[in-house]
Amino acid sequence: MRTLLIPVLCAVVIVALLPLIAGYIVLVERKVMAHMQARLGPMRVGPHGLLQPIADALKLMLKEDVIPTNADRLIFWFAPVASVAAALVAYSAMPIGPAFQIADLNVGLLFIVAVSSLGIYGVVLGGWASNSHYSLLGAMRSAAQLVSYEVAAGLALVSVLLLAGSLSMKEIVQAQLDQGVWFVFYVPFGFFIYLVASIAETNRAPFDLPEADSEIVAGYMTEYSGFRWALYFLAEYANVIVVAGVATTLFFGGWLRPLTRYHDHFPGTHVELLDVVPAFAMIALALYCFRLAPRQPLRVQKRVMAAAGVKCVLFAGILFAALFGSDAVREGVHGAFWFLAKVGAYIYCFMWFRFTFPRYRFDQLMRLSWQFLIPLGLVNVIGVAVAIVLRERWDWNPFFSLVPTTIVTLGFAAWLTADKLELSGTDEDIAAESAAVLPGSGE
Amino acid sequence: MMLAKLLFYFFALLAVGSAVLMVTRRNIVHAAVFLVTTLLATAGIFLQLEAEFLFVVQLLVYAGGIMVLFVFVIMLVNLDIEMRAVRFNKQWTVAGALAFVLAMQVLTALWVGRKTFHLPAAPAALAERNTETVADALFSHFVLAFEVASILLLVAMIGAVVMGKRRAE
Amino acid sequence: MIPVSHYLFLSLALFAVGVVGVLTRRNVIIMLMSIELILNAVNINLVAFSRLYGSVDGQVFAIFVIADAAAEAAVGLGIILAFFRNRKTIHADEMDLLKW
Incomplete structure (x- = not known):
């Protein structure tokens, strides 16, 4: 029973906190979007919209639950639940810091990939059960997109597996600690492929064709409303956190601090210089909150802002106190901090891309995966395998053995894109080109 | 030990139950959902047999790949006529007899070899x-x-x- | 400990259901799915015996069976799509062009 206690506690904490976290990611996304577009974003509910997610959640729960007349009721009910369940199960192998992991599976990485790939049933079945053309189109798009990009993502993950020599998430982080470098520096192209593929897998812009609002209303979610719609939304953001967590673990050293090898202590203590950074960052955030608090127009908003500041001080206190605890406590708390910070940075990149790139066309999306990312991934995997042989047989320096791999992959990428770049030229370019090739046709 | 037994019988019942439902459903999409359930339950049994890698392969390839392909094709050919068409052909007797003979054969084999079937702890x-x-x-x-x-x-x-x-x- | 025979019973049940499905349903897609069910039943057997003999060979075979199932599904569904395009039906007993 004892062995089950901690995993069950972790599971309960994750399941309870995830809706809240997803809600706040949505808020951050709206704020980031607004500021990128020179607007303010949500400002009404709470100071700077801090309570907006809670208001939204309440609204969604109170909304009328509409089921279309000819919908397949059973599957209509089941699909969003399947989506959320698949997204949540994936967390069971995710190491949020060395101490906070539900189960360190022997095949953890494959498990996460496999389970999150099951989430597609929620999308496809939901789109089918709605008995609407837009929904079905969205579902079909989603199925095709996910299957295509899973291959590319898988190839990107293989390049890391070859370097780490294990499928267990914990051991992959440990391998990065032992080799002294984050794998993103070893296989930048693996990371690039995973980054693109993970955006496509989570149906986010610029690859959000399954829910492209200007083409097919809201795709598979068209007929959903109220709480079921909220479930889809939760699943989507849960999936974003999963891919961010996988990328963090595989390419950015998971819970490891940046500059892991740098050990300088404060004179007279065993506290490392760099370990204090998180606490100070939190204090800075708290000071910012306290500075903003008196400027809020309403008294309630002042209080909420001050409360947010107090919470930051509390976090800073925990981070600071953990420094003086035992090694396990220190690594657990600070590991969780760094992991979440890296996940946050990755999700911020997702938002950034969303507001920067225009949406792809569906044939472009398919071509990008099958004709560019997958061949690139194959070359990258072969290159990494060769580099590992060089390293183990002839004792090459691990970093320099991987440099040729990167250069070859870069060359291959350039070769792959060369003729497509010409194709995407302007009409004048194409006309001029055909005029050069076929005299007389340039009129 | 108790937990392992409970898990096995839970997954076994789930697998057989949804397999029967899969074969008898009129709606192809429902059948596909029940087949996915059977495959997931089988994956659970693989895990219970400590075949972790196969468990993941089952999830990834079978449930996440092959069945998605099936669902995709079902949506391409989904016919409303299907809902009104005759579900079964006229081979019930042949099928029943064949399944029965098969079951008898395997049962005989199991009865003959019943002494050798104690599952040892995994090495x-x-x-x-x-x-x-x-x-x-x-x-x-x-x-x-x-x-x-x-x-x-x-x-x-x-x-x-x-x-x-x-x-x- | 659960005796191996229970795994075999489970596999037998799934296999029999699969056989009945292949032989009685008219819908080709469901017939294909029943074949997947049969392959799945075989996998349970293989893994149970792999565990019984403490050797990993059964699991390797199961992996081959899964690869085979993937190939079969891809080709089978391709045929069904091509057939549906030409004849607008997916019923096995209407695929009687060769009986003419």
């Missing part, structure tokens, strides 16, 4: 590093079969492309 090496052991076997002893399987998949891929291609008018 430590097999349970600890399942993925590595499977990989070792796959790339040493079975390497030829592995290559043949890869050629089979290549041929199947080409075949599927040829089949799916619209003939130029």
Whole structure:
């Protein structure tokens, strides 16, 4: 029973906190979007919209639950639940810091990939059960997109597996600690492929064709409303956190601090210089909150802002106190901090891309995966395998053995894109080109 | 120990129950959902048998890949006529007899060999590093079969492309 | 400990259901799915015996069976799509062009 206690506690904490976290990611996304577009974003509910997610959640729960007349009721009910369940199960192998992991599976990485790939049933079945053309189109798009990009993502993950020599998430982080470098520096192209593929897998812009609002209303979610719609939304953001967590673990050293090898202590203590950074960052955030608090127009908003500041001080206190605890406590708390910070940075990149790139066309999306990312991934995997042989047989320096791999992959990428770049030229370019090739046709 | 038994019977019941539902459903999409359930329950049984790698392969390839393909094709050919068409053909008696004979054969075999069927505890090496052991076997002893399987998949891929291609008018 | 025979019973049940499905349903897609069910039943057997003999060979075979199932599904569904395109039906007993 004892062995089950901690995993069950972790599971309960994750399941309870995830809706809240997803809600706040949505808020951050709206704020980031607004500021990128020179607007303010949500400002009404709470100071700077801090309570907006809670208001939204309440609204969604109170909304009328509409089921279309000819919908397949059973599957209509089941699909969003399947989506959320698949997204949540994936967390069971995710190491949020060395101490906070539900189960360190022997095949953890494959498990996460496999389970999150099951989430597609929620999308496809939901789109089918709605008995609407837009929904079905969205579902079909989603199925095709996910299957295509899973291959590319898988190839990107293989390049890391070859370097780490294990499928267990914990051991992959440990391998990065032992080799002294984050794998993103070893296989930048693996990371690039995973980054693109993970955006496509989570149906986010610029690859959000399954829910492209200007083409097919809201795709598979068209007929959903109220709480079921909220479930889809939760699943989507849960999936974003999963891919961010996988990328963090595989390419950015998971819970490891940046500059892991740098050990300088404060004179007279065993506290490392760099370990204090998180606490100070939190204090800075708290000071910012306290500075903003008196400027809020309403008294309630002042209080909420001050409360947010107090919470930051509390976090800073925990981070600071953990420094003086035992090694396990220190690594657990600070590991969780760094992991979440890296996940946050990755999700911020997702938002950034969303507001920067225009949406792809569906044939472009398919071509990008099958004709560019997958061949690139194959070359990258072969290159990494060769580099590992060089390293183990002839004792090459691990970093320099991987440099040729990167250069070859870069060359291959350039070769792959060369003729497509010409194709995407302007009409004048194409006309001029055909005029050069076929005299007389340039009129 | 109790937990292992509970898990096994839970997954076994789930697998058989949804298999029966799959064969009898009129709606193809419902049938596909029940087949996915059976496959997931089977994955659970693999895990319970400490075949971790196979468990993940079952999830990833069977439930996450092959069945998605099935659902995709079902949506391409989904016919409303199907809901009103006759579900079964006229081979119930043949099928029942065949299944019965098969079941009897296997039951006889089980009865004859009932003494030899005690499941020992898994050897430590097999349970600890399942993925590595499977990989070792796959790339040493079975390497030829592995290559043949890869050629089979290549041929199947080409075949599927040829089949799916619209003939130029 | 659960005796191996229970795994075999489970596999037998799934296999029999699969056989009945292949032989009685008219819908080709469901017939294909029933074949997947049969292959799945075989996998349970293989893994149970792999555990019984403490050797990993059964699991390797199961992996080959899964690869085979993937190939079969790809080609089978391709044929069904091509057939549906030409005849607008997916019923096995209406696929009687060769009986003419």
